[in-house]
Amino acid sequence: MTLTQMLLAWYDLHGRDLPWRRNPTPYSILVSEIMLQQTRVEAVLPTYERFMQRFPTLQDLAAASQDETLTFWQGLGYYSRARRLHQAAQIIASEHQGRIPDDRRILRSLPGIGDYTCGAILSMAFSQSILAMDGNLLRVGARLFVIEEPINRMKAKGQIQTKFEAMIPAQRPGDFNQALMDLGSEVCLPRQPRCQACPISRHCQAFLQDRTLDLPRKVAPKAPLPVQVHVYLVESKGFVLLRKRTAGGFLQGLWELPWHEAHFGAGRFLPSVAEESHWLLSCLKGQDPLEVRRMDYVFSHRHWFMTIFCHALEEPFYLPREENIQYRWQPWETMEEIALPTVFKRALKARP
Ligand code: SF4
Incomplete structure (x- = not known):
């Protein structure tokens, strides 16, 4: 045979x-x-x-x-x-x-x-x-x-x-x-x-040849890239703020907690950073977070070191319509129905 x-x-x-x-x-x-x-x-x-x-x-x-x-x-x-x-x-x-x-x-x-x-x-x-x-x-x-x-x-x-x-x-x-x-x-x-x-x-x-344990050979893969990320857990009156980006980039097309990569220069955001979160950051300006938590999460190619800003607002703010970004106030009790990536499910646990 x-x-x-x-x-x-x-x-x-x-x-x-x-x-x-x-x-x-x-x-x-x-x-x-x-x-x-x-x-x-x-x-x-x-x-x-x-x-x-x-x-x-x-x-x-x-x-x-x-x-x-x-x-x-x-x-x-x-x-x-x-x-x-x-x-x-x-x-x-x-x-x-x-x-x-x-x-x-x-x-x-x-x-x-x-x-x-x-x-x-x-x-x-x-x-x-x-x-x-x-x-x-x-x-x-x-x-x-x-x-x-x-x-x-x-x-x-x-x-x-x-x-x-x-x-x-x-x-x-x-x-x-x-x-x-x-x-x-x-x-x-x-x-x-x-x-x-x-x-x-x-x-x-x-x-x-009695070599089954020698093979296969592999070269070590690259370690995931470390990235500092800011995540916003913003809630108000039983709702949590979610975002969906359709223009491309990592995790696009999924509901997510608003986030952006964080690069600090002289203690403040560099102008080119946080483009997708400009509007949100302007809404949160002057509001101190209730808590700031830290967490990390490893994807296949990235290692996120997250700073999670937990905000509790008295009133939900008005959500604008933007071309490639959608925001939504999601009731907490319906969060299970949303296909939220695991990284954000973990981040939700930072809720004070
Ligand atoms: S193919 Fe794999 S399992 Fe089969 S003899 Fe070779 S090493 Fe062993």
Whole structure:
């Protein structure tokens, strides 16, 4: 038996039973693959079921508002994925007659669809011989073929991709990708690979050379960038002030507590800073905060050191309409209904 045959035979017996594998459609694969980006299967399962009940077809998703899409994404984090999925659904509905494109170039051009997701959709939904390369495949490949280059560098990725691509079976490309993903997440584990239970150990160069714990190699990733941030927790008469920015930038399109990066020069804001918060800062001028709290929060690429200014106003102030910024006084008792990023849920706990 070839390595591919062994792998597929193992997958037929031991592949994971996942809801999006039961009756796979291009849409269910699109949703599940975007949810699975940087997120474990166990965390995706409950959100996926809820999401698909509310948006069973691509048309349902395209017709929904972005706010509602974000609400049904709650619990998964990385909300930009939900925004892009929603945008992709709208483009597919309006420009592709509601059918997910099976052309690699067109599919890859849609929001939120990178090489991995594109490969997963084309191989699983359209049986095209394309690899869906994720972290699991990189780890398995580095061991199977003894790749000495660090796997977070392009060179290793290219070497592994070429070797796996030569093995994709024309009849079952989607199963081949899924078998490798399952092998990576169930057997070829990062710290302690279960080589005794591995269906392809006799082909694995790292196993044969007793080097399974040396590989894969990695170079240390960059530490998240430290950023000083000012956050405003402004409340009045049972309402809390929320903001949504649509013009771009970090966390755009989500409801948030107003915030801005803080750079101090001679004890005051530099003129270029806090552009998005100018109006709010002018409203709060002369009002001492009730409390000032400090907290930190780590995103994948940023480490926020927050100073949280807690204001309690006698009267809520009037909210202007600005082109790319929306403000809202939100009743405290309805805060659960808002898809607020975790960082701001934590900041709310600073409430005096
Ligand atoms: S033999 Fe061990 S190291 Fe090699 S692929 Fe299987 S689990 Fe991974």
